[in-house]
Amino acid sequence: MTTACSNRYQLRGQRVEYLTDMQIFNSVEAILKPLGLDTPLFPDKIENLFDLWAEQFGLTIDIVEDDEWPSCTNGHYDPSTLTIRIPTRILKLIKSKNAKQRKKGLRVLFHELGHFCLAHKAVLHDSYGNDCKEVDSEEQADLFSDYMAVCIDNLRSKQGVLF
Ligand SMILES: [Zn+2]
Numbered sequence: 001m002t003t004a005c006s007n008r009y010q011l012r013g014q015r016v017e018y019l020t021d022m023q024i025f026n027s028v029e030a031i032l033k034p035l036g037l038d039t040p041l042f043p044d045k046i047e048n049l050f051d052l053w054a055e056q057f058g059l060t061i062d063i064v065e066d067d068e069w070p071s072c073t074n075g076h077y078d079p080s081t082l083t084i085r086i087p088t089r090i091l092k093l094i095k096s097k098n099a100k101q102r103k104k105g106l107r108v109l110f111h112e113l114g115h116f117c118l119a120h121k122a123v124l125h126d127s128y129g130n131d132c133k134e135v136d137s138e139e140q141a142d143l144f145s146d147y148m149a150v151c152i153d154n155l156r157s158k159q160g161v162l163f
Helices: 021-032 044-056 088-094 099-117 137-159
Strands: 060-065 076-078 084-085
Touching: 021 099, 021 137, 044 060, 060 088, 060 137, 084 088, 084 099, 088 099, 099 137
Parallel strands: 060 084
Antiparallel strands: 076 084
């Protein structure tokens, strides 16, 4: 696929395969159900989903104690071991009864899920090529996270259960 990068752009993350917004939206829609994120159990029983993701996708969610976590970041995805790491404080936000807090925590989790679902690995070739947000792993993961929240919101309001 040819890329359509034009303007000068400073990558925030690694250069990955070019994806349009629509391609990212489509992968969110496709993965929502397999990830179990369409169930009423979510997000109260989030640990059950972590188990499901491990069984179904070989994805590990590693919860790290806050005092062992570097303060500069909220989450991390390691493509070599298919592991998402988040600190305890983010898990607490996800399980919070407060919707605003919960969304804050989920945003971090969905961002890291985005790296996993979009199969992000660094693309090392063509380092002098034009960069743009469509090849930026961080932009793609943020967009994935935004779309995930929107899709789940829509689903919840249809089912009459707001998360
Ligand atoms: Zn990221």
